[in-house]
Amino acid sequence: MKTALITGASNGIGLELAKIHAGRGGNLVLVARNKPKLEELKAELEMQYKVLVLIIEKDLSVKDSAQQVYEEIKRLNIEVDYLINNAGFGDYGMFYETDWNKEFQMINLNITTLTQFTKLFIKDMVIRKSGKIMNVASTAAFLSGPTMAVYFATKAYVLSFSEAIANEVNDKGVSVTALCPGATESGFQQTAAMQESGLVKGKKLPAAKEVALFGYEEMLKGKTVAIHGFMNYIMANVVRFLPRALVVKVTRKIQGKA
Secondary structure, three states: OOEEEEEOOOOHHHHHHHHHHHHOOOEEEEEEOOHHHHHHHHHHHHHHHOOOEEEEEOOOOOOOHHHHHHHHHHHOOOOOOEEEEOOOOOOOOOOOOOOHHHHHHHHHHHHHHHHHHHHHHHHHHHHHOOEEEEEEOOHHHHOOOOOOHHHHHHHHHHHHHHHHHHHHHOOOOEEEEEEEOOOOEOOHHHHHOOOOEOOOOOOOOOEHHHHHHHHHHHHHHOOOEEEOOHHHHHHHHHHHHOOHHHHHHHHHHHHOEO
């Protein structure tokens, strides 16, 4: 029976990943800020699937929050087989107008906490010669994103970082997967205040459950870069052969308000 630690597990892709893992008989450590939602999910999963679920209420945008979660897990003598760094958020608007405090939290969560979680748990996995890590990136990782400059940059970091460490541990019995979904019906758009963006307004977006299942299966296979959706896969690969200035202009047009 495998134990998975999932961050940002109270909604969206993280919540669906928790349901998928529990449905396969796995125990869970769920981390998020929203304690009532975590408690509700814990009760549902434990009753339906007869698994053990530990919830940890934590604001992961705060410095050393990953260390605190790691120490709590060690204290309880829990061995994490799958680390899923799903927590993250974005913000929409021109960089010269957006709020620095929100962007600072975004960088802390999307980059610093994800990296610290990976650092802490990958050492244990290498010693055991087993374990899987999935870092949720985005198709934004392949682009520069006017109107979401910091968010796109954080996801580029996640992709690059994940690919590099996947190479470092590929002979250690450990795999690292960067899940790269496109726009997903997950609540992300509301948090990022981008409902009016041409990327999502009026579009039929894939459900979080669909993206979560794809990512989970690709993680089990040990796939390094998992791009959800055929058109997203084409886009991510085609942009490498186009002039960067053109790609930025097209992204700006797509991201603009519809």
